[in-house]
Amino acid sequence: MTSSDDIVISPTGWVAEQARLYEESDGTKGTTVMGAPCLLLDYRGRRTAQWRRTVLIYGRDGDDYLIVASNGGAPTHPLWYLNLRDEPDVRLRVGGERFPARAETLSPEEKARVWPGLVELFAPYADYAEKTTRDIPVVRLRRTDTAERD
Template sequence: MTEYDDKAVTISPTNWVAEQARLYEESGGTKGTSINGAPCLLMDYLGRRSGTWHRTVLIFGQDGDDYLIVASNGGAADHPLWYLNLQDHPDVELRVYAERFAARAETLSSDEKARVWPGLVDLFAPYADYRKRTERDIPVVRLRRV
């Protein structure tokens, strides 16, 4: 766990995610800010069952001033847990490089997703393969500063 604004945060149990999240946070957003060349952010979100805060590292794109994240889960059949939690608790805290701020999550409509998807695949090519691996619709989430 780590502390931010007197809030306990549990970092992802996945080792590489936890290490990158620690590096990103401890460096004040100057290290650990990309995955395979794609920019990434830290997202703190509230667990729908536990009621505790969790932190993960996610690749992001941008749409104007908003940030876009992809609930790909590597093309798995199930949505990532962070996405399920956002359905119940859309208010999150982000670290994008050196800046920390509150944001609200919203899943894009089919039309909005179709508009931004090509840019997200340009940003991180494996998204195209992930989409082919699963029958589920991979959600794209807009994170808007509040």
């Protein structure tokens, strides 16, 4: 695994501050955003291959984690999502645990099934979906080290 020094943290001020708090506390602080649970997502930049980190709200679907590429309802996808499409192998920190995962954008049918629960978890998602013409992707993050845990 890469060290924290090798990871570029989001340039957005509050995200960077929360990511540092989350990491420095070993996942005991900074674990929620507006009352919703959040994780740290480490992903590779599609042009630079540099590891990058952001903080994202997550939901669950069985053992998998779900993240929403809402970008606050902006007309464009968030950069982290564009990177995941090109390089789906990521690393997560959820609370005190860090592990590898693989990202996959949900099909429209899967998204329709999980979307109500995600909106229940974080109500602004409904507003974000209404204010943009783009389809907001939902991404499944599936742990890839399950053989090591069994």
